[in-house]
Amino acid sequence: MRADGLAGGHGGADRLGELIPVALRGMAAGVAERGGPVPAGGPAAVAAALVAEGGDLGQVTGDTDAETGAGAAAPGEQHFASAPDPTAAAALRGTVPAAALAGAQSPTPAAAGTGALPRRGIGAEAALEQLSRLLAAGSADPADPACAAHLHCPPLAVSVAADVVAGALNPSMDSWDQAPVASELEREFTAGIARLCYPEAGNPDAVVTTGGTESNLLGLLLARENGIVQPVCGANAHHSVARAAWLLGLPAPIVVPCEGDRLLPEALDEILTPGCVVVTTAGTTNTGTLDPLPEIARICRRHNARLHVDAAYGGMALCSDTLKTKLAGLDQADSVALDLHKFGWQPVAAGLFAAREAADLGALTVRAEYLNADDDTEAGLPDLLGRSIRTSRRPDAFRMAVTVHALGTDGLGALVERCCATAAEVARHVEEHPGLRLWGPPELSTVVLRPVVADERGGDELVARVRRALLEAGTAVIGRAALPTAPGGGNQLWLKLTLLHPHTTAADYLPLLDRIVATAGAELVAGRESPVAS
């Protein structure tokens, strides 16, 4: 196939029907080669593999038989040899076959690392198969239960499939004449999200964002445009709150103390003034803890302060009848951040920002003659430009809408419940484990733990090394959280498992708990032998 074939138009579906199987073949081969949740060897090995692949890409001429998409060749048979590249092999720790990442017959250093983009192409099929394989072999795949560090979910196939159509047709959400039905679908979907957050409000609305970071920025921006310029947030707030204040030219947030990773309402009450916008968290990044929303909402009302809730993590618990009580008080907020690339199982980005009063979003109004001229708007063409601080935008609402239509909110709520139930059970196992200490019972799906040996010897440095050792071995991807549990109130480093895999059970994580303890022991020994951190 011509490398410059189009995805849209009359032949588009056929072209994609030929090329996508090539990409999927490369992906399947890469997943098989990786074997575990993440490539072994750490950054050096991954970088070396890319250099090797660069040489390979420079050599291949693109003469694959991929046009049938029939998978006649065994995965990877054509472009990847089993002989490892020596550079990559040296960097790899030997835990997985070096060929998985290296994948090069004889790298040509001249073609890699020059910093220049390739002038000549190798064809669509070769580029797709090789780079898809490289990406899969070198990814941290959240569909593997042992990849459980971050709010980094394994996407649903239905969402990824829907995104193909969105990408092929390429609606650009900055004007109606670039996105006729896509804009209507987005409007319908965001109206549903607004209703989910604000079931009783008179006129709520929501817009699509690139994630919690942009949503939190919108929360502060709408406050600023209402003349409210002093952000206030808990010590548990996401770093994007302070960053948004910086971007918007606002004062740095006043930080309210927390207890148990939960904002202290009485502390808030003491400092609040009418010129404040409070950002509170429904599901912290560190522990999944929810701030006491009803009490905070009352305090904000009393002080005539604005309230934005960062529910990027916890918000989709609204889809579960049993869990949504945790979010009582959310509908008292002026605005809410919600991420469907966390609970919601969308690929990033799938951010949403809901406002209790649609009129508040008027702050985003902007006119551009070529996109939303007054006379076009008066003639009935919907104005999309005021729906975002971006101009061109992907129709991310499409795959979110397809997902919700496929599973229903009940179906999504059930997946949220399953993750939370699994986390509760894993937490019980941590509590009973002689080698581990549990930070506290999970409110959502985050399990925070610490090897007890670190309390005796090794301390935070040992905790950090356990995480890096598992990562570099390719065994597991687990997270870290600094929490004020040290004697005297100082921070202490914890490990965390953020469980977003909707199909696992606690049993899938039990070997990982043992592995953490064993690795802590091994690192302690290694640390005594050599005082230098890995």
Place this chain on the structure above:
Amino acid sequence: MRADGLAGGHGGADRLGELIPVALRGMAAGVAERGGPVPAGGPAAVAAALVAEGGDLGQVTGDTDAETGAGAAAPGEQHFASAPDPTAAAALRGTVPAAALAGAQSPTPAAAGTGALPRRGIGAEAALEQLSRLLAAGSADPADPACAAHLHCPPLAVSVAADVVAGALNPSMDSWDQAPVASELEREFTAGIARLCYPEAGNPDAVVTTGGTESNLLGLLLARENGIVQPVCGANAHHSVARAAWLLGLPAPIVVPCEGDRLLPEALDEILTPGCVVVTTAGTTNTGTLDPLPEIARICRRHNARLHVDAAYGGMALCSDTLKTKLAGLDQADSVALDLHKFGWQPVAAGLFAAREAADLGALTVRAEYLNADDDTEAGLPDLLGRSIRTSRRPDAFRMAVTVHALGTDGLGALVERCCATAAEVARHVEEHPGLRLWGPPELSTVVLRPVVADERGGDELVARVRRALLEAGTAVIGRAALPTAPGGGNQLWLKLTLLHPHTTAADYLPLLDRIVATAGAELVAGRESPVAS
């Protein structure tokens, strides 16, 4: 298949291999139903079709035979009847079969327009096929030559196919342990882009953005962080420059006059002071005109002002040996905005921001203990957080890199050349057309024209109505531009064709030129009969 099947992991490729053909079948059916570049009937018809579809979605139980992906059913046969929904049919103008958009057997009003998301799902296959068909039938498809209004390109199939793998594996570009090889690939690709923009610079760098709007914001942000707070731009600058100043809490830009949609250097020279950051344009949205970069760069240097070039449209002409002379002087700028979702044929978003001095990007540095703790960074884990103002990010660099490896920069440059050559030829035809007036010869691929009848009778209102009439008839999507050509220097409304289709020839656009003239005549008659605008 289970609606909640995952795209990643060991079975992911197989699941996608089953579901994507369902989505593509829906898409192909929708494209065929639409027939033209855009659905007929305007916003009312499209909204009505969605309401009808909402009823349909509420009814379907999801028992398709889509699991084989074999296309046993004719496109759309299962869920779309040929009998049009009366609501949608009434809204449609009868230009295309109402069934194309309506697609409903018997809409259930209770299930649509309630503002609530559906609680129960209809299954992955049914949701995918129906909504993909709806999206395709209701899209403005830039793969149709008559969809030529905006900087809205038809994406390459290779890029859309690559995006499947990115979506399935879901690398999140905010930490290395969520995106091991994806971050390395991005680093390599952005280094290549930086080198493309700055072939002679000592240490240039580039980052991925959501598009020109974010890139222009970064241009002003980096200036602000260097203590430079007064933006200056031409009257031809994109609206995102003023919007970025507003977001960042900077003064509104000082606007420098233009002539022929080109910034006047002497006017710039008069107002410039060392505290200024100048935003100049290499390819305006209205006409594709390029500012005189070498002269502007000299003036900025003389005044010790910063310079950011918005090359969102024109930047990829750097890939063409014959066209890149137009961008001489670009490498004198402190920073450059580049969009590969324009020339580059990526689905939105594919924005890039290049800085001549990598150190300037240090302004984006941010620490978040859970993502880039100091000890992790010291231990060799790359810090990705400072590569963006977002936190979670899609690996958009992956599909860009696959595209560049497939076609090479020479291949992309050839496509840019073809678009520009076609535009030049279409412009000649406009010039020779008795019913049309050409604004001026295209510098890139934008042809700006006006029906001569509007100069005599009808004026700007007629021009605007021609565009809307073609849009509502489903015949063509053309753009508009207000340019200061009126007697006395006031603005006058023009029509524009932005030619980003890489496979068309001038002959594809000649019928459209006649159609514009005919529509202007018809609208003039209609306007005389009824003074109310459509």
